[in-house]
Amino acid sequence: MLILTCPCCGVTAEETEFHPGGEAHLTRYGPGSSDDEFHGYLFEKVNPKGVHFERWRHANGCGKWFHAARCTVTLEVFGTYSAQTTEPPQHIKDKISAKRPGWSWREFA
Amino acid sequence: MSEAVSALNRASRDGFVRVEECGLQGMVSLRGDLDSAKLAKAVTAAAGLDVPETGRILASEGRSVAWMSPDELLLIGPYAEAEPMRTALDTELAGEHALAVNVSDARAMFRLSGRDADVREVIAKLCPVDMAPGVFEPGRFRRTRMAQIPAAIWMPEPGEMRVVCFRSVADYAMTLLGNAADKGGEVGVFA
Numbered sequence A: 001m002l003i004l005t006c007p008c009c010g011v012t013a014e015e016t017e018f019h020p021g022g023e024a025h026l027t028r029y030g031p032g033s034s035d036d037e038f039h040g041y042l043f044e045k046v047n048p049k050g051v052h053f054e055r056w057r058h059a060n061g062c063g064k065w066f067h068a069a070r071c072t073v074t075l076e077v078f079g080t081y082s083a084q085t086t087e088p089p090q091h092i093k094d095k096i097s098a099k100r101p102g103w104s105w106r107e108f109a
Numbered sequence B: 001m002s003e004a005v006s007a008l009n010r011a012s013r014d015g016f017v018r019v020e021e022c023g024l025q026g027m028v029s030l031r032g033d034l035d036s037a038k039l040a041k042a043v044t045a046a047a048g049l050d051v052p053e054t055g056r057i058l059a060s061e062g063r064s065v066a067w068m069s070p071d072e073l074l075l076i077g078p079y080a081e082a083e084p085m086r087t088a089l090d091t092e093l094a095g096e097h098a099l100a101v102n103v104s105d106a107r108a109m110f111r112l113s114g115r116d117a118d119v120r121e122v123i124a125k126l127c128p129v130d131m132a133p134g135v136f137e138p139g140r141f142r143r144t145r146m147a148q149i150p151a152a153i154w155m156p157e158p159g160e161m162r163v164v165c166f167r168s169v170a171d172y173a174m175t176l177l178g179n180a181a182d183k184g185g186e187v188g189v190f191a
Helices: A035-043 A090-099 B037-047 B079-092 B116-126 B167-180
Strands: A003-005 A012-014 A019-023 A051-057 A065-071 A077-082 B012-014 B018-021 B026-031 B057-060 B063-069 B072-077 B099-102 B107-113 B141-146 B149-157 B160-166
Touching (some): A003 A077, A065 A090, A077 A090, B012 B167, B018 B167, B037 B063, B037 B072, B037 B079, B063 B141, B063 B149, B072 B079, B079 B099, B107 B116, B116 B160, B116 B167, B160 B167
Antiparallel strands (some): A003 A012, A019 A051, A051 A065, A065 A077, B018 B107, B026 B099, B063 B072, B107 B160, B141 B149
16 A cells, blocks of 8 residues: 655645546647647556656645655655656655666656 | 524434534635735634644634645634634735635534543544554644545544534434444554
């Protein structure tokens, strides 16, 4: 079971207090985009074994969205951070590098 | 106008902890920038209290102000005071990007009373929250999941716990709390 800390209210709770929101840091393509871009946005999600970035919502708590970096194999949570960002902050990347040297995820490493 | 009644009209159940529905309570939800001085002034004008810190509740003279989320507070007071509280907030916050709503009739409140360890145990059975003494103490305000429903819990004093949930699930909440508090169900985890 995942133990997440909501960066908005500081509460640490297990995953049933939260709701998963799928892959993080998607680039949204809407009207005006090509069919390939829209298809990629809708369907081409990564399903990595190891480091993964996700969106979560503190559904039964403060109700806010945030990001989480975790390992899909060990369920270890490297850290959670604000939803108002388009890429993982450096301190999160550093934490992952310390534990999973050489990791990469989409364009981040 | 018809007479207002609370969801369960003060129903109660006695187990190793007493569970009762609190009857009509005044509750005003306030959304806005919690760091703004104008909002702090409005909260003081409406409830006579400061804006609580993250995850805390302040109480004085029958009024409470609880921290709900980074942009939301819940003001609690007597039922008849809810509308004056909302009006006071509206007046003070004129021109500010904020919203005060009287949610008194959309919520239900429960009171659990008994031995401190027992009261903690009833909540611990239902919520994924560490209720250990020293971890959860009076002054904390925690929104969480109570079995299948969202709820908010706090401890006005040792041996007493308050639970707020949506009115529509009040009956479910009463059954949950009552069953968890039934005699013979004592686990003694905090004893």
